[in-house]
Amino acid sequence: MSTQTPENALADDVADLEESLYEFHLRLRDMTARHLWHGASLEQRMTGLLIEGIDNDLVELYRRAAQIRKHYR
Numbered sequence: 806m807s808t809q810t811p812e813n814a815l816a817d818d819v820a821d822l823e824e825s826l827y828e829f830h831l832r833l834r835d836m837t838a839r840h841l842w843h844g845a846s847l848e849q850r851m852t853g854l855l856i857e858g859i860d861n862d863l864v865e866l867y868r869r870a871a872q873i874r875k876h877y878r
Contacts, residue, residue, distance in 0.1 A: 833856055
């Protein structure tokens, strides 16, 4: 029998989402570093710039998830 309330379940889901977004952010940051710098070709640099843009959007989603989680404390 689960004693978890719907509110706790939602808070746990949001915390999991926040963690996943942060892990994805770290992966994108690593990809950007590998493809945007260190003598990369023009194509790799363009790919890095596109990844960097996606990562910026992701950071905003991460911030929103953190705000949502704060409402459940």
